[in-house]
Amino acid sequence: MSKEGERKRDNIKESFDKAGDEIVNVFSKLGEGLKSIGDKTKEALKTDTIAVKIDETWDKAIVQPTKRTIEFFEESGEKVTEKHRLRVQKAQEGAKRWKVVFAKPLLDIGVIPYRPPTFSKSDQDNALIEGALMNNFVFAHVSSKLLPGLIDAFEPVMITKGTEIIKEGDVGDYFYVIGSGQVAFEVDGKHVGDANPGQTFGELALLYQAPRAATCKAKSMCGLFRLDQETFRRIMAEQVEDANKKVIEVLKKVPYFKDLDENYLYKIVNNLKVTRYNKGDVLANKGDLITKFVIMKEGRVKVTDIQVGGSDYKEIEFGPGEFFGEATFVSGTGSLATVTAMTSVVALTIDKDVFVKMVGSDVHELIKRTLDKKKLASIPFGKRKGPAANELDLLVSAVVDKKFAKGHVFFKEGTMCMPSLYLVRKGEVSIGSSSYPNLENILGFKLSEGEVKRVGHLGYFGNDTLGDNETGEFGKAKYTCIALTDVEVGVLDLNAIKGVVIARSEEEKMGLKDLEMVRIIGAGTFGKVWLCTMKGSNEAYALKSQVKKQLIEYNQADGVIREKNIMEKLDHPFIIEMVSSFKDENKLYMLLKLYQGG
Known part of the structure; x- marks a missing residue:
């Protein structure tokens, strides 16, 4: 080998030796670092530090999900490395958006007459608002009867240039129609678009208590028309209530339904769905199993090939407000005739499986129970209170x-x-x-x-x-x-x-009067679970409340009574303890010890 070759070989060997030493050095330091981390982690877990704090924060998050989850991310975020800081920040921002909740129920609809506010506007303004509403999905189903009252409820307001109309993250309160001027939209401080006269913004505020998704600023002097959430929801609720009453009137004409308690009729109404048919569509073929009960809303149908008991009947037609299919729907037999759409048809229908799930398979038994209820309400019981x-x-x-x-x-x-x-x-x-x-x-x-x-x-x-x-x-x-x-x-x-x-005359040992209700922590088909405390004490409990009427309607009363009786006898550290049970006029209650995370 030449001297030049030997020199290159020695250089390569020297380089490998240095690299080997470096690798050994790195792994040695890495081992020391891991050992140090392990020691510190052990020490941390022995004391009330990171792990304990995160654990406590997580426990709180179970009871108060939105607020506590944000705190969880904020507190734990301070402990993580810089490498993950941005990911935690995104999680925090996402958690804040979990605050979206449905608006508060309107419990007095149909009980207290509602008169929406009225604001004077020009015919031109009213026409502009109407045109804007027709192009917005939220108002797609507003009836022509209620539309004028809805438009009258829009309040005109003037906004100066530069004014922040809506701030991103704030809970929404108004829906806006732009009458004049221009509005700019910003998300995270960045300009994302503009809106001009005749356009709208803020419609989700009418449906939810939702944080605003963007900031809206007036780019010039603006004339706006605004509508608040409660006014909109009350007007729409009145529309639904009126429509439901009309359908109830139709159901009361059906022989199989006329004697049903009105609560059952409303159940049927709430489960009706809108079905559309084109001219010439066959809604039912003779002999086919009927799976739908149909109430006509718009259009006309022709019923042909009618034969019952060996006798033929002439063709008939049905229009708005009329119904068909009730007899075979209840009995489960085939259609007695063929039904064909003469025009475009809009109908309200309910599927039999939905009907059975809702009121049971035996309509006659349901009618019998309804009649019994009416009789019991009027039977004299003498001096004893009925x-x-x-x-x-x-x-x-x-x-x-x-x-x-x-x-x-x-x-x-x-x-x-x-x-x-x-x-x-x-x-x-x-x-x-x-x-x-x-x-x-x-x-x-x-x-x-x-x-x-x-x-x-x-x-x-x-x-x-x-x-x-x-x-x-x-x-x-x-x-x-x-x-x-x-x-x-x-x-x-x-x-x-x-x-x-x-x-009913017996005094209960415990009642709602003895409890301080904090918040709802769970809900189900027949009731809800409240986080509560005993008055005068900070000890937390879970109060399970169930509506008597619903338990009876869905044949669940016996099961709930069995549950109560069993839980009264149970005493085991692995089983949730029932502290007490009581009732009032409308509900059954079970007071349980609170086990967070259970």
């Missing part, structure tokens, strides 16, 4: 149907019997009395000595056994009652009534 409105649903759910053969003696005058109210479904019973000639206050009719009265379908008897007499005595019959035919009756016995009506 059931309150909210208790009627509970009583109806406790009625049990029973059958008795002809000749069955329900009870004899002057004897003791099982205290029960009987609602006659089918057949007839006889009622006679020898020593109590006037039963008008009990049964609603007079009965002379030796006279026998017949009570049949929709009638009732036995209410006198439930403490209708002067002494409040239970189970003593004032007349003799015998089945004249095979009879089917609904029976409501004393135990059921005690559980619902008599318990």
Whole structure:
């Protein structure tokens, strides 16, 4: 090898040796660094430092998600390396946008008449506002009847050049239509666009308590028309309420629905959807299974090929306000005719699976319960106070149907019997009395000595056994009652009534008066969960409240009672403890110990 080659070889070897030394040195320092980090981490975890603080902050975030989550990012962000600072900052900004919530419900709609404010404007101004509204999705479904009142509610305001009309991040309050001048939009301090006369901005403020997405500034003197959230929502709510009432009127004409409680009718209305058909579309083919109940809103349909019971019927037409498909919809049989759109059609429809989920598969059973409720509300109970409105649903759910053969003696005058109210479904019973000639206050009719009265379908008897007499005595019959035919009756016995009506007079050991409500921390189909504290104490609890009426309507009452009874008996460190249970006129409550993160 030449001297030049040896020199190059020595240089390369020297370079590798230096590189090796450097690598060893780097790994040595890295090891020392990792050991130091590990030692410090161990020490930190032993003390009330980063890990503990983050853990505490996270616990708080569970109860107060929006505010505490922001604090979590802010506090933990101070501890991370500079490399991740920008990512944490973005998370903070995103968390602040989680504050979007729905606007407060309007609970007095339909109860207190609402008159929107009126601001005088020129015809030209009104036309400009109307044109702007027609091009905005929020106002797409405003009826022509309500549109003039909505336009009158727009307030004219003058804004000087440079004024900040809306600030990014603030909660929205007004929707604006530009009458004159020009408005500039900025996001994060950067100009993103302009708006001119006839254009709009801020529409989401009418729907949500949402932070503004941009800052809006007047580029010149501006004439604006503004509408506040509450006015808009009240006008729209009145429109919905009026529309619902019209549909309710149609439903009351349907034989299968006319006897339903209005609460059920509103459930049907709230689940109706708008369906559109073109001219010539077939809405139903004869023989096909009907899966929709249809109410006509616009247009006309023709019903052809009608054959029922072997007889043919002439063609008929249906228009707005009329309906079809109810019989086969309820019975589950095939269509009795073919239905074809004669024009473009807009209809309100409800699918059978939705209907069944909402009110149950047996409409006739639902109608029976509704009729029972009406009867219970009007049956005389003598000196004892009758059931309150909210208790009627509970009583109806406790009625049990029973059958008795002809000749069955329900009870004899002057004897003791099982205290029960009987609602006659089918057949007839006889009622006679020898020593109590006037039963008008009990049964609603007079009965002379030796006279026998017949009570049949929709009638009732036995209410006198439930403490209708002067002494409040239970189970003593004032007349003799015998089945004249095979009879089917609904029976409501004393135990059921005690559980619902008599318990109302008992004082509860604990109630809402003893609790301080803080905020809602959860919600479900039948109620919600409140974070609360006992008055005079800082100890936190979770209060689960459920609406009685909804539990009855969805056949969940028995399940809730079982849940309460089971939880009262449970005592285990791994199971949530129920502190107390109570009720008021409308709701059931379970007070539980609060376990954050559970």
